[in-house]
Amino acid sequence: MTDNTKNKPTKWQQEHKKNTAKLGLWTTIWVLTMALTNFGPRFLWDNNQTLTIIAVLLNFALGLKMVLVNIQHIKGLDEMQQRIQLNAMGITLGLSLIVGLTYSNLDVVNLINFHAEISHLVIFMGLTYLTATYIGTRNYQ
Amino acid sequence: MKNKLKVLRAERDWTQAQLAAALEVSRQTINAIEKGKFDPSLPLAFKAARLFKLSIEEIFQDEEN
Incomplete structure (x- = not known):
């Protein structure tokens, strides 16, 4: 160098x-x-x-x-950054699936008095991804 | 896995940013490797070994040994 x-x-x-x-x-x-x-x-x-x-x-x-x-x-990205992203994507996919379907069930069985909008799921995914990336980054600091 | 990256870097008076640039990774990754929070892949370990002109074993050690 x-x-x-x-x-x-x-x-x-x-x-x-x-x-x-x-x-x-x-x-x-x-x-x-x-x-x-x-x-x-x-x-x-x-x-x-x-x-x-x-x-x-x-x-x-x-x-x-x-x-x-x-x-x-x-x-x-470098290998650590890729791992952080992969973990964040895994958490987001998993949580979105179960939270999304639970939210849909709540609508179907009329336990909530408003429609389960897809935009709510997108907001949830975005916030989950951001949080998981932040926590992942902090864990390696 | 333990490593001597911090010592080797200090001996050469390099900053984390300079080592990161030489190994084509982020400074945060160098910091995580030095603290033992992230284990590098074999290609990255070989790259570090080439940079310091040492063998991988001279830089990285298995903590069980």
């Missing part, structure tokens, strides 16, 4: 930064098209069915792109 190279970002660090920025960009684009798909028919194109179908397909296609970029981002 020479003095010149000591503080210069390495190719791996630059790649990691690029992958993170790319994931942020594609996630933002996907979220924006999600908003467009939900609010466009009412506020932008007066329920034109063709435009609505295009918006739904565009949102779906951009969602797939976001998943691919996420895979690329995870592949670019």
